[in-house]
Amino acid sequence: MQWQVLRMEVMMKSRKLLWIVAGTAIILFALLNVFRKGEAETPRAAVAGSVAIDSAKCIASAAFMRANHMQVLYEWRNSSVRTGNRVHIASNGSKFEKSLNTCLGCHSNNRLFCFNCHSYANVKPKCWNCHLSPMETP
Amino acid sequence: MMNEERREFIKKTALGVLVGLGTVSGIVPAFSLEKTVLPLWDEKPVPGKIRWGMLIDTRKCKEGCQQCAAACHHAHNVPDFRNKKDEIKWIWQNPYQKVFPTASQQFVSKEIQDRSFLALCNHCVDSPCTKACPTEATFKRWDGIVAMDYHRCIGCRFCMAACPYGSRSFNWQDPRTAIHDPVTTYPTREQGVVEKCNFCSDRLVKGQQPACTEACPEQALTFGDLNDPRSDIRQLLETNETMQRKPELGTKPSVFYII
Numbered sequence: 374m375q376w377q378v379l380r381m382e383v384m385m386k387s388r389k390l391l392w393i394v395a396g397t398a399i400i401l402f403a404l405l406n407v408f409r410k411g412e413a414e415t416p417r418a419a420v421a422g423s424v425a426i427d428s429a430k431c432i433a434s435a436a437f438m439r440a441n442h443m444q445v446l447y448e449w450r451n452s453s454v455r456t457g458n459r460v461h462i463a464s465n466g467s468k469f470e471k472s473l474n475t476c477l478g479c480h481s482n483n484r485l486f487c488f489n490c491h492s493y494a495n496v497k498p499k500c501w502n503c504h505l506s507p508m509e510t511p
Numbered sequence: 512m513m514n515e516e517r518r519e520f521i522k523k524t525a526l527g528v529l530v531g532l533g534t535v536s537g538i539v540p541a542f543s544l545e546k547t548v549l550p551l552w553d554e555k556p557v558p559g560k561i562r563w564g565m566l567i568d569t570r571k572c573k574e575g576c577q578q579c580a581a582a583c584h585h586a587h588n589v590p591d592f593r594n595k596k597d598e599i600k601w602i603w604q605n606p607y608q609k610v611f612p613t614a615s616q617q618f619v620s621k622e623i624q625d626r627s628f629l630a631l632c633n634h635c636v637d638s639p640c641t642k643a644c645p646t647e648a649t650f651k652r653w654d655g656i657v658a659m660d661y662h663r664c665i666g667c668r669f670c671m672a673a674c675p676y677g678s679r680s681f682n683w684q685d686p687r688t689a690i691h692d693p694v695t696t697y698p699t700r701e702q703g704v705v706e707k708c709n710f711c712s713d714r715l716v717k718g719q720q721p722a723c724t725e726a727c728p729e730q731a732l733t734f735g736d737l738n739d740p741r742s743d744i745r746q747l748l749e750t751n752e753t754m755q756r757k758p759e760l761g762t763k764p765s766v767f768y769i770i
């Protein structure tokens with residue numbers, strides 16, 4: 374008797390479990406699909422209040438900057454702080470001030486510019502210990 | 512008139528003709544951050560061509576006036592921890608005996624004893640601080656300014672021990688907690704770095720006078736190029752009796768005093 378009851382209980386429990394697992398799977402699947410769709414429409418994570426940046430005005434292409442901004446900023450900080458050469462000449466001849474604020478002049482429209490990728494890549498640059506971050510710009 | 516003076520200053524100081532941000536193709540930030548007005552020349556500055564200096568006419572300095580220090584500390588986000596132990600200072604006042612402890616004029620008048628004297632980094636020509644720094648975080652710039660590269664400072668405080676004038680302060684705590692009226696035009700520092708007067712290198716690149724010089728209501732401070740014989744500061748140095756702090760140490764300070 375007792376065994377039968379026990380078995381019944383176990384069966385009921387496993388059925389419940391099945392429902393839970395199936396439900397979770399369906400929800401997950403749905404969620405994933407939603408995000409995939411979002412990705413297809415806007416390849417970059419859209420942030421509330423952000424405006425598309427005309428990257429033709431950037432010092433280099435977005436792809437180059439994504440891969441090399443650290444070297445560019447390193448060169449900028451050394452040459453502007455130490456040798457006093459504060460002017461960057463881009464490959465098309467246009468001139469920029471070597472400053473984080475040259476970037477933030479446009480990109481602070483996106484308050485999570487910098488932070489999105491850095492948190493994804495788990496890198497913790499120290500820039501914002503002293504400099505204004507896109508979150509702090511007026 | 513103000514404009515005339517500024518224009519003359521820019522001309523005299525060989526900063527070249529300044530161009531508006533208009534010529535900077537690309538971005539014009541809509542807000543004022545650590546913005547530079549780019550000089551027309553973009554080649555590297557010539558080392559030794561300029562030597563910035565300051566002359567303080569202490570006779571004009573009004574008792575109790577703190578406007579220079581307030582302007583400087585505000586412009587550079589200098590924290591105020593409101594206690595002596597954590598004090599960070601770029602420019603400050605002290606009595607005669609503390610500013611000129613080794614001066615040959617030892618028994619000065621009561622009036623001078625009661626007066627306070629401005630002290631700041633002397634931007635020494637032979638600066639002991641830059642020789643002590645193991646990382647070259649503090650270094651001699653092309654224009655005579657002893658600059659700090661906060662990116663490189665490891666907080667060893669050798670420079671503080673080396674400076675005979677107490678011009679340097681150490682950030683024992685996060686300075687951002689003690690900046691009561693922050694500005695967006697200059698960065699802050701972080702915990703564990705040394706800071707000091709930068710001779711307003713941030714304002715010079717915009718063609719402006721140092722913040723203290725501009726803020727003084729009595730025009731007690733004169734800033735200019737010591738290498739230019741026609742500069743105001745050179746004229747004043749040639750026509751007045753001036754002194755430096757602890758000249759016997761051979762650091763060759765770029766800050767001069769009229770007592």
Ligand code: SF4
Pocket residue numbers: 631632633634635638639640641657673674675676677678679707762
């Ligand atoms: S006053 Fe001190 S901190 Fe300034 S340059 Fe001279 S030694 Fe260095």
Ligand code: SF4
Pocket residue numbers: 643644645646647648649663664665666667668669670671704705
């Ligand atoms: S505290 Fe910083 S600036 Fe001073 S000597 Fe050490 S590394 Fe150099």
